[in-house]
Amino acid sequence: MSAADGREGLGGTEPLGVMATLRRGVQVSPQLVQGIGVTLLLAVLAAAGKVVVPVAVQQVMDTGVLADGGPDVQRVVTLVVAAALALVLGGLCSALVNVRLFRASEAGLAQLRVRAFRHVHDLSVLTQNTERRGSLVSRVTSDVDTISLFVQWGGIMLLVSTLQVAVATVLMAVYSWQLTLLVWLCFGPLVIALRPLQRRVNVAYTVVRERVGAMLGSVSEAVVGAETIRAYGVQRRVQRTVDARIGATRDAMVRAQNTVAWVFSSGVLVANLVLAVVVVVGTQLGVAGDLSVGRLLAFLFLVQLFTGPVQQATEVLNELQNAVAGWRRVLGIIDTPVRVADPGSAGVPSPRGPAAVELRGVGFAYPGGPPVLHGIDLHLPAGRSVAVVGATGSGKTTVAKLVTRLMDPTDGAVLLDGTDLREVRTADLRRRVVMVPQEGFLFDATLAENLVYGLRDDASPDGHPADGASLADAEPRLRAALADLGLTDWLAELPSGLATPVGQRGEALSAGERQLVALARAYLADADLLVLDEATSAVDPATEVRIARALDSLTSGRSTVTIAHRLSTAEAADLVVVVDAGRVVEHGPHEDLVAQDGVYAAMHRAWVAQTR
Numbered sequence: 235m236s237a238a239d240g241r242e243g244l245g246g247t248e249p250l251g252v253m254a255t256l257r258r259g260v261q262v263s264p265q266l267v268q269g270i271g272v273t274l275l276l277a278v279l280a281a282a283g284k285v286v287v288p289v290a291v292q293q294v295m296d297t298g299v300l301a302d303g304g305p306d307v308q309r310v311v312t313l314v315v316a317a318a319l320a321l322v323l324g325g326l327c328s329a330l331v332n333v334r335l336f337r338a339s340e341a342g343l344a345q346l347r348v349r350a351f352r353h354v355h356d357l358s359v360l361t362q363n364t365e366r367r368g369s370l371v372s373r374v375t376s377d378v379d380t381i382s383l384f385v386q387w388g389g390i391m392l393l394v395s396t397l398q399v400a401v402a403t404v405l406m407a408v409y410s411w412q413l414t415l416l417v418w419l420c421f422g423p424l425v426i427a428l429r430p431l432q433r434r435v436n437v438a439y440t441v442v443r444e445r446v447g448a449m450l451g452s453v454s455e456a457v458v459g460a461e462t463i464r465a466y467g468v469q470r471r472v473q474r475t476v477d478a479r480i481g482a483t484r485d486a487m488v489r490a491q492n493t494v495a496w497v498f499s500s501g502v503l504v505a506n507l508v509l510a511v512v513v514v515v516g517t518q519l520g521v522a523g524d525l526s527v528g529r530l531l532a533f534l535f536l537v538q539l540f541t542g543p544v545q546q547a548t549e550v551l552n553e554l555q556n557a558v559a560g561w562r563r564v565l566g567i568i569d570t571p572v573r574v575a576d577p578g579s580a581g582v583p584s585p586r587g588p589a590a591v592e593l594r595g596v597g598f599a600y601p602g603g604p605p606v607l608h609g610i611d612l613h614l615p616a617g618r619s620v621a622v623v624g625a626t627g628s629g630k631t632t633v634a635k636l637v638t639r640l641m642d643p644t645d646g647a648v649l650l651d652g653t654d655l656r657e658v659r660t661a662d663l664r665r666r667v668v669m670v671p672q673e674g675f676l677f678d679a680t681l682a683e684n685l686v687y688g689l690r691d692d693a694s695p696d697g698h699p700a701d702g703a704s705l706a707d708a709e710p711r712l713r714a715a716l717a718d719l720g721l722t723d724w725l726a727e728l729p730s731g732l733a734t735p736v737g738q739r740g741e742a743l744s745a746g747e748r749q750l751v752a753l754a755r756a757y758l759a760d761a762d763l764l765v766l767d768e769a770t771s772a773v774d775p776a777t778e779v780r781i782a783r784a785l786d787s788l789t790s791g792r793s794t795v796t797i798a799h800r801l802s803t804a805e806a807a808d809l810v811v812v813v814d815a816g817r818v819v820e821h822g823p824h825e826d827l828v829a830q831d832g833v834y835a836a837m838h839r840a841w842v843a844q845t846r
């Protein structure tokens with residue numbers, strides 16, 4: 235998917251090939267190949283250790299047991315002891331190779347996870363929406379696991395096996411070039427025949443990774459939405475969807491494994507055939523006097539050393555394809571350009587102070603969708619409040635997301651104190667502009683820990699207090715904020731005050747209380763411009779009064795854009811903007827609009843009749 239076709243998905247247009255993926259993977263996680271020179275050297279020694287047995291067998295037979303002057307026991311003993319020492323050394327090198335590869339891969343993959351996770355945060359909400367959240371999680375978790383499985387096991391096998399094949403070939407050629415040629419003639423066609431099969435395995439594993447992502451997406455959605463699912467009694471329908479995704483993953487896995495099984499079996503078949511051919515031809519060469527018994531025996535050992543890795547290669551191939559498919563998906567995140575980009579130090583600084591906002595000819599279309607905002611012009615003077623009203627789906631929330639720069643407009647510009655938001659440093663923007671959504675996300679922690687998210691520190695470069703700042707240090711500020719908002723009595727009612735756990739997503743609090751926490755957080759953030767999405771959920775009258783009072787304190791003296799669902803909010807605002815089907819159809823003070831007797835006046839009349 236690409237931005238060009240109107241959708242904002244992850245990754246580039248063309249999936250990377252296997253080699254390109256590996257290259258890009260190493261580029262992103264350079265730790266994977268850190269110290270690879272030493273590791274390679276150790277791997278060569280480990281591979282050399284593998285040929286100790288065939289060489290020893292040949293030497294023991296030809297120069298010990300079948301020595302010209304009769305069996306030489308002393309020589310046999312010396313050879314065996316030397317071989318044992320060489321084997322121990324080879325084993326040691328092999329262990330070191332494992333440890334080094336393991337360490338490098340862990341470091342590389344941890345780095346990959348961190349980069350992918352950070353990038354998910356930098357992506358615009360639009361990109362995140364295009365990709366199911368569960369699928370994003372699977373990219374950072376299970377897809378990285380497949381890479382880890384390959385790098386730690388397959389990577390080691392691949393390295394050791396390749397060297398083993400190389401060393402075995404050289405030694406085989408020393409013993410008998412005729413037999414070596416024969417072995418390669420048998421295996422060459424197999425390697426060529428494997429190519430198309432490899433491609434099929436590659437495709438099959440890409441499908442597996444995609445289906446695993448979809449499965450995790452639907453499972454996590456079912457878990458997160460469990461309450462709604464139960465409330466509407468749609469467990470069976472959701473279960474069917476989840477079952478279907480699990481089934482689809484199983485089918486894809488079986489298909490991929492089937493292909494691998496064929497590749498593996500053909501490898502085993504050819505390996506056994508080669509062994510048989512070597513025995514037949516080797517015996518003939520021996521009879522003709524071209525090959526000693528020791529050399530033939532050693533050659534048979536070497537053929538095993540040669541065919542073992544070739545067979546294992548099919549298994550490694552399996553892991554490799556799975557890993558490449560996973561790698562592609564993780565790289566897809568990292569390589570997705572950040573569309574709502576931070577201009578950073580090249581941006582225009584936006585100092586604190588009363589904020590004025592202007593929308594100049596703003597148009598917007600969600601990716602792949604029709605335009606939802608058309609040529610919006612609007613000016614909010616510093617320190618004033620504006621209420622945006624309109625029917626559901628008219629574009630109010632979209633305006634709010636543009637003003638807070640969660641997304642950029644498709645046409646026109648949003649300006650903060652005369653500067654296009656795209657040119658304002660993100661740190662300054664986040665410091666000065668805060669959005670209070672209808673349902674602020676509460677973390678499964680105490681009330682104090684949730685409030686601290688709002689705290690800002692003007693002395694720090696990104697506006698956030700230093701990580702080391704303790705909760706105890708922050709407590710007086712939290713209490714003062716709650717007092718300013720008139721919430722001291724509410725705090726006193728809570729079982730453990732600031733230490734009260736709010737539960738997962740704030741489930742231990744009522745909807746109204748969650749709103750209070752969101753308002754307190756915004757107050758602590760002390761922004762110059764507040765963008766409020768007025769909550770619609772009904773709360774009890776006492777909480778309603780508390781919320782109204784807290785809102786008054788929060789908004790007093792600040793520029794405020796409120797997406798108003800209650801016309802009482804519009805009545806109290808300095809300016810009312812009426813949006814209809816993505817256009818501003820009326821704007822002005824409440825009294826003027828009522829006097830105009832247009833759309834707003836009709837809405838207001840209907841609301842008055844309903845509520846008073």
Ligand SMILES: Nc1ncnc2c1ncn2[C@@H]1O[C@H](COP(=O)(O)OP(=O)(O)OP(=O)(O)O)[C@@H](O)[C@H]1O
Pocket residue numbers: 363600601603606624625626627628629630631632633
């Ligand atoms: N993430 C999205 N992807 C695609 N279309 C969207 C998305 N969000 C909103 N829309 C569409 O944009 C239009 C405006 O939506 P918006 O949420 O801004 O309306 P609203 O006035 O805030 O509605 P409400 O009062 O119900 O919150 C609607 O047609 C909606 O379907």
